[in-house]
Amino acid sequence: MEPRSDRAAVDLALLIVRVVLGVIFLFHGSQLLFGLFGGPGVAKFVEGQGPKGYLVAIGQFFGGLGILLGVLTRFSAAALIVIMLGAIFLVHRHNGFSNQNEGYEFNLALIGLAAAILIAGPGRYTALRALPFPTPAGQPPHPAIE
Numbered sequence: 001m002e003p004r005s006d007r008a009a010v011d012l013a014l015l016i017v018r019v020v021l022g023v024i025f026l027f028h029g030s031q032l033l034f035g036l037f038g039g040p041g042v043a044k045f046v047e048g049q050g051p052k053g054y055l056v057a058i059g060q061f062f063g064g065l066g067i068l069l070g071v072l073t074r075f076s077a078a079a080l081i082v083i084m085l086g087a088i089f090l091v092h093r094h095n096g097f098s099n100q101n102e103g104y105e106f107n108l109a110l111i112g113l114a115a116a117i118l119i120a121g122p123g124r125y126t127a128l129r130a131l132p133f134p135t136p137a138g139q140p141p142h143p144a145i146e
Helices: 006-034 041-047 051-069 073-095 105-120
Strands: none
Touching: 006 041, 006 051, 006 073, 006 105, 041 051, 051 073, 073 105
16 A cells, blocks of 8 residues: 555545534534524524524534535634634633533634634535536636635
8 A cells, every 4th residue: 555645644634624523513503503403493592692693503504514515614614713712702711611611622622623624725525526617727626615
């Protein structure tokens, strides 16, 4: 077996990070929007949140989907970072760092994963690359929306 190039390893690592982060946010967004997996659904979630509750629920679901598929990846990562910063400063900060005490430990880990994707982009393995759009030779497809 030949060793992988550094780029192939980076692309694989980005895919792993995107799948993990995308699934987490899709799961949580599905709880908030649709009441799936024992979640409150959008009506109950928004009761105490107001209009920002809709933005959080929609942002988590579609941000997770974008990250998972590698579509609008940097935009999705930035949106999820903003949502998690809001969660830290508005909900979890007063509980301290530890996740055991409902602190911001997990939110900070999600910010770190999203920041890595924001900086590096989606990598080679995205849903867009599976589509048969013509692109100039040697260029990645759809660089503006990766």
